[in-house]
Amino acid sequence: MILVTGANGQLGRRIVQHLIARDPALLGGQLAVSVRDPARAGDLANRGVRVRQGDFGQPESLAAAFAGAERLVLVSTDGPREVRIAQHRNAIRAAREAGIRHILYTSFMDADAAAPTELAIVHQDTEAALADSGVDHTILRNTIYADDLCLLVAPDRQQDVLRLPAGDGAVSLVSRNELAQAIAAAALAPRLDKRVYTLTGQSSANYADIAGRIARVSGKPLAYQNVAPEDYVGSLVAAGMPAWFAAALGDMFRCVADGRFAATTCDFAALVGHPPKSLDCLIHEFYAPRNPS
């Protein structure tokens, strides 16, 4: 049985959907999810997915949540660094105690850098905990979600400047849904050749280039402007973002500026059988004007 955590979240739910699409026979009792609020997973229960209650912050809930699973897709949580580190360690400990044979963990692209970002520190710790656990495991290091472009530049925008502390550093974006597709493929693979898969786009581009492509597709001007990290973080906090998250984003874009999110790999294609969508395709999906129906 495969068990997916975080299945009420955006990535976890898509992983479950791709697992079912790839192998509908899983619905005969071979697919389970662990979520904090089972009432929000009624649609999955109705389809034949086993829905369990599990909260990484309440380790006592995890023995029953993980019971009987052979493979665990461990979706990283959100929140401040110390909270997530403790949660992930609780989940790995519970998986080992439940006799899970293989853990697939959704990590982050920059996780092995010598000077990691605030976000990557969590993933570095969790990867180390996996190595120490003695449980066979696969690490899926996700790039930055392409979908998050829409948080930086809303499709129905008035905004004509994209301000980020990303310098001219490039990013190789993949949609959340495609990352879920690759993670589901890994969870179903009879054999995985590598311990670490780094899931990136086909190519990388800097934010000046991305802004230009958005402008062309949307038909509305958009310029990129590099800003100081402290000004960026200050503007996010002033807009109401929690301080830890604003600091984490500022830190991440500083590392983008250092070129640490620019790499591209063939790992996505190795798992899925074809490359992810191109940047132009993604930008068209997000920003092309819609014909009123």
Ligand SMILES: NC(=O)c1ccc[n+]([C@@H]2O[C@H](COP(=O)([O-])OP(=O)(O)OC[C@H]3O[C@@H](n4cnc5c(N)ncnc54)[C@H](OP(=O)(O)O)[C@@H]3O)[C@@H](O)[C@H]2O)c1
């Ligand atoms: N690569 C990127 O660009 C990027 C961007 C944003 C986030 N992330 C990371 O990727 C993860 C998944 O992304 P997403 O888009 O699905 O985020 P999301 O929709 O915000 O989902 C957050 C996930 O965290 C889980 N979670 C939170 N607290 C938990 C706890 N105490 N115990 C167990 N699970 C807990 C939730 O589980 P429930 O199902 O129980 O609600 C949910 O699946 C995020 O949590 C974050 O670590 C990556």
